[in-house]
Amino acid sequence: MSILSIENIYKNYGSVQALKGVSFNVPKGSVFGILGPNGSGKTTMLGIIMDILKPTSGTYKLLGEVPSEIHRRQIGTFLETPNFYHYLSAERNLHIAAAIKGRGSEDIPRVLEMVNLTHRKKSRFSTFSLGMKQRLAIASCLLGNPSVLILDEPTNGLDPVGIAEIRALIKKLQLEGTTIIMASHLLDEVEKVCTHVAILKKGELVATGGVNEILANEDIVEIGAANLSALQLSVEQFSGYTSMKLEDNLIQLFYPIGTINLEGINRHFFNEGIVLNHLQLKRKSLESKFMELTN
Amino acid sequence: MITLLKVEWLKIKNYTAFIILSSFFAIGVVTVNYIIFIVNKNIISQSQAVILTGKFSPFQFDKTWQTTSYASGWLLLLPALMLIILITNEFTFRTHRQNILDGWSRQQFIHVKIMMAVLMAFFSAILVFFTALAFGFSSGTSFSTHGISHVFFFFLKALSYNMIALLIGVLIRRTGFAIGVFFIYMGVENFISQLLDVLSVRLRSSNNLDLGSMGDYLPMNSADGMLTFPENPLKALTKGVMPTDYPWLVVSLCIAYMAVFYWLTVNRMAKTDL
Numbered sequence: 001m002s003i004l005s006i007e008n009i010y011k012n013y014g015s016v017q018a019l020k021g022v023s024f025n026v027p028k029g030s031v032f033g034i035l036g037p038n039g040s041g042k043t044t045m046l047g048i049i050m051d052i053l054k055p056t057s058g059t060y061k062l063l064g065e066v067p068s069e070i071h072r073r074q075i076g077t078f079l080e081t082p083n084f085y086h087y088l089s090a091e092r093n094l095h096i097a098a099a100i101k102g103r104g105s106e107d108i109p110r111v112l113e114m115v116n117l118t119h120r121k122k123s124r125f126s127t128f129s130l131g132m133k134q135r136l137a138i139a140s141c142l143l144g145n146p147s148v149l150i151l152d153e154p155t156n157g158l159d160p161v162g163i164a165e166i167r168a169l170i171k172k173l174q175l176e177g178t179t180i181i182m183a184s185h186l187l188d189e190v191e192k193v194c195t196h197v198a199i200l201k202k203g204e205l206v207a208t209g210g211v212n213e214i215l216a217n218e219d220i221v222e223i224g225a226a227n228l229s230a231l232q233l234s235v236e237q238f239s240g241y242t243s244m245k246l247e248d249n250l251i252q253l254f255y256p257i258g259t260i261n262l263e264g265i266n267r268h269f270f271n272e273g274i275v276l277n278h279l280q281l282k283r284k285s286l287e288s289k290f291m292e293l294t295n
Numbered sequence: 296m297i298t299l300l301k302v303e304w305l306k307i308k309n310y311t312a313f314i315i316l317s318s319f320f321a322i323g324v325v326t327v328n329y330i331i332f333i334v335n336k337n338i339i340s341q342s343q344a345v346i347l348t349g350k351f352s353p354f355q356f357d358k359t360w361q362t363t364s365y366a367s368g369w370l371l372l373l374p375a376l377m378l379i380i381l382i383t384n385e386f387t388f389r390t391h392r393q394n395i396l397d398g399w400s401r402q403q404f405i406h407v408k409i410m411m412a413v414l415m416a417f418f419s420a421i422l423v424f425f426t427a428l429a430f431g432f433s434s435g436t437s438f439s440t441h442g443i444s445h446v447f448f449f450f451l452k453a454l455s456y457n458m459i460a461l462l463i464g465v466l467i468r469r470t471g472f473a474i475g476v477f478f479i480y481m482g483v484e485n486f487i488s489q490l491l492d493v494l495s496v497r498l499r500s501s502n503n504l505d506l507g508s509m510g511d512y513l514p515m516n517s518a519d520g521m522l523t524f525p526e527n528p529l530k531a532l533t534k535g536v537m538p539t540d541y542p543w544l545v546v547s548l549c550i551a552y553m554a555v556f557y558w559l560t561v562n563r564m565a566k567t568d569l
Contacts, residue, residue: 050396053568073398083393087310099302100397140397 001028003148003179009058011044018044020203026181031174033190034183036200042183043080046152050077073101076141077150082133086126090136093125103144111139130157149180167193187287201294219260224250224278234272299407312380320373324422327366328430352434357441358525359431364449365522367423371453374415375460379473382408382464392569405564412461416453423449448521455518455549458556465563488516507541517549
């Protein structure tokens with residue numbers, strides 16, 4: 001079942017097309033990463049879903065229905081920057097968020113504790129560091145245990161410990177059944193926490209699906225030898241791989257998934273008189289896949 | 296709406312600018328009327344014209360409603376500025392977006408602001424009512440509700456100013472710039488109003504065409520035109536605060552303008568990207 005389904009969304013800002021017919025589905029219980037370089041349309045997409053921006057055309061459904069404020073109250077959303085009343089304390093800001101969501105304030109101590117802000121609950125928002133503001137925004141999202149979280153760059157401004165805590169929190173929430181939609185350009189972050197991704201490039205969807213599906217359409221073998229030019233010549237005589245790439249004095253050979261025979265590769269070069277000093281099977285990183293798709 | 300207003304109250308009850316401007320307004324209403332009271336008591340009531348034509352007190356019952364409403368009307372800039380600050384703060388700190396993300400509809404967001412404008416006008420009118428009552432009793436005359444409609448006109452004027460402020464806030468979104476535009480608009484409208492008034496006089500004298508004071512048919516001037524200083528023996532000394540020619544036309548126009556401002560504000564909020 002899809003928590004969110006997006007159908008052919010277009011968004012124009014004057015003559016600039018920010019989104020060009022984007023469609024995808026977010027499965028229930030997934031951690032869905034929306035990836036893309038700056039300006040690819042990630043935040044625009046989330047803004048449209050949450051009625052902050054109006055789409056030029058296209059439709060979308062939240063929880064299987066045409067979205068309204070009633071649906072938004074069931075979702076915890078943090079978009080772009082933490083937006084709170086600067087003259088009010090953390091606690092009062094959460095009171096306002098809880099009241100808008102139609103919930104009581106009994107949940108506020110729990111969410112403040114979850115993001116380690118209990119000791120600063122009486123402090124004005126304007127006195128917070130960027131990391132604390134970010135954590136308060138996440139606390140606000142968690143009010144009332146929403147079944148869906150929408151997070152835009154959730155680890156922005158956090159220190160390494162804060163980043164690790166947020167990642168752990170996201171994984172914990174997913175295990176509890178929360179669907180998390182997360183926009184990020186931090187590929188490592190997405191790879192570590194997401195089960196599904198949609199990759200945007202200049203407003204177009206270039207790939208979508210499970211992280212493993214997207215990454216696992218190729219295997220890579222990295223080889224190296226003392227005589228790199230001899231190795232390169234020998235690779236050209238070799239068959240079975242689909243493409244090759246020279247990187248950091250190592251040669252990467254790309255194979256269709258499941259077709260690699262490491263022993264055969266080693267034997268081939270040995271028979272050619274080349275002793276490999278580096279032979280490694282590499283899983284394609286999301287970063288390399290992303291660069292491949294977006295460049 | 297009560298729930299929405301409770302949230303709005305949570306936002307402003309500890310906001311320093313709100314507390315200061317509200318206090319200034321409340322103190323200002325009393326002070327302005329007290330000054331008129333003292334001036335009348337010590338200077339005007341001793342003047343030759345009043346001695347010749349009989350006793351006049353602007354705060355005697357049946358005049359106190361009009362005097363207090365008129366004098367307090369000059370202070371209505373304060374609630375209007377407060378509304379500009381409150382709405383533009385939402386845009387500056389992008390809390391309007393967060394309110395929508397948290398579960399308000401755009402309609403709810405803007406309607407609670409409009410409701411704030413109505414409530415501010417209402418409480419201003421209540422304050423004027425009690426001020427008029429207090430000065431009325433201190434004039435030594437017996438209680439009368441005659442002329443109390445001026446308190447309602449004061450409410451309309453307050454609401455009209457608030458609606459203009461809200462519209463400018465929603466359109467401009469930046470506090471300083473919006474306040475600047477508000478004052479520029481006031482100046483420009485007053486200038487056009489003067490020109491229209493001159494034209495009205497010319498039409499009346501040369502073409503025998505009486506269209507009333509056309510300057511009073513503009514948005515802010517229609518609100519101002521509802522409230523004037525009471526007729527008095529020193530009228531010659533207070534020219535420039537003459538009553539409008541067609542009061543009910545001006546009242547109707549004021550209400551019509553408010554409806555237009557309401558529509559523009561709600562429409563703007565409903566259709567634009569936040």
